[in-house]
Amino acid sequence: MGTQPRGGRAPTGAIPSKRKRQMARIVQKYGGSSVATIDLIKEVAKRAIAAKNRGDEVVVVLSAMKGETDRLHKLAREIAPDPPARELDSLLSTGEQASVSLFAMACKAMGERVKSFLGFQAGISTDDSHLSARILDLNPARIRTELAKGRIAVVAGFQGVNRAGDITTLGRGGSDTTAVALAVALGADVCEIYSDVDGIYTTDPNVYDKARKLDMISYEEMLELSSLGAKVMEIRSVGTGMEHGLRIHVRHAHGTGSGTIISTEVSDMERTPVRGITHQTNEARITLIKVKDEPGVAARILGLVSQADIVVDMIIQNRSRAEGGEPGLTDLSFTVPLPDYSRAMELMNEAKKSLGDAEVLGDDNIAKVSIVGLGMRNHAGVAATMFQALASEGINIEMISTSEIKISCVIDKRKAELAVRAIHDAFGLDRPPEELA
Ligand code: ASP
Ligand code: MG
8 A cells, every 4th residue: 555655744743832733634534423414414524624724634534324335235135135246336335425525515515625536536446356345555646636725635435446447345344444544645643533432442331331431542452352343443444554553543523522542552551451341242153072183183174164264263172082092082162153153063064974973062152252451461360350250240151262462251142241241340441540550
């Protein structure tokens, strides 16, 4: 992706208080709920204009109006269950096209100078994978020209163009990726992500009312939380932000709160072991009981699954139950995405004879509860605290996996929310980090 530095601009930063504030270049992205009606579009237009009136250069990226992308998907599927991807992309991209033109009209009606751009006009080139295209190159020459003329540039999110000149889309939630990629290419000071939530929380406030908004979170933590089901930001965009050290600011589109800043690790972040808790109920577990414990068995089992394009998440193999010098038997469990569960069960049932006549068990009543935090790296006893919290609620841990900054436990699905609350309490996440240190 092109990341041309801006010429001739001093970096923003510590400025003597009497001098005029340095101009910043800002990319603001508004999600579908923030542009759901004409009135809301007028509101966000005012917010963008206010930023410009403070002396900043403003680029706006918009999603389709709330529900529009789903509506278009549904229309297509009324014609065919599996519509041609090229045509579907062309159809889906109209959602964002409508948003940006309406936004530009709203700005103009307020006397503001503005120009709207579709993905290809903004120089967003992608590969050929319709419906999940990746940005290959970004050359926002026309956006720069508009900024230099003192205009707001508003760019359709979620879309680009491939080498053949066909419209592509970047996958669900892809407007975040457009915004972050554009901010990087323009050398923006910050990418502001506006939606109907006022920041990143320690856990989903709908699950626990003691969830606390975070002022800051690191890219690594946000990446983990996104991959574990936190829906505030699309995961690819967080990765792109991290790669380029772009400051991302998650804020409420119509509120005045301070939001959450996603940026590089700061030393303070090490002080609290856990930043956030998530739970997911979109996996199922398959267990093979008494498979032959010999080289190549795990490779064969998981090979069958991966050949079917099924992504395995957690894997556990028990210690061998070798008896009296005989080749041993063992148990192997793994989790797969819920939509792939029945296919994976079929595969295992077909294969079990060749695996030593193993027994195949399945369970789709599981949840994965995870804690994430950079501070885990240098706090002892984090896992023990999590396990104790679960134990005190009588919740049995069925599988465990850990990484440097994450611990996940598989538990009974019905206990998932209770588990989140218990763990949240155990780490005192309702209290500000200063109090915890
Ligand atoms: N409109 C697209 C979607 O609903 C892209 C986005 O909103 O980020 O997935
Ligand atoms: Mg979104």
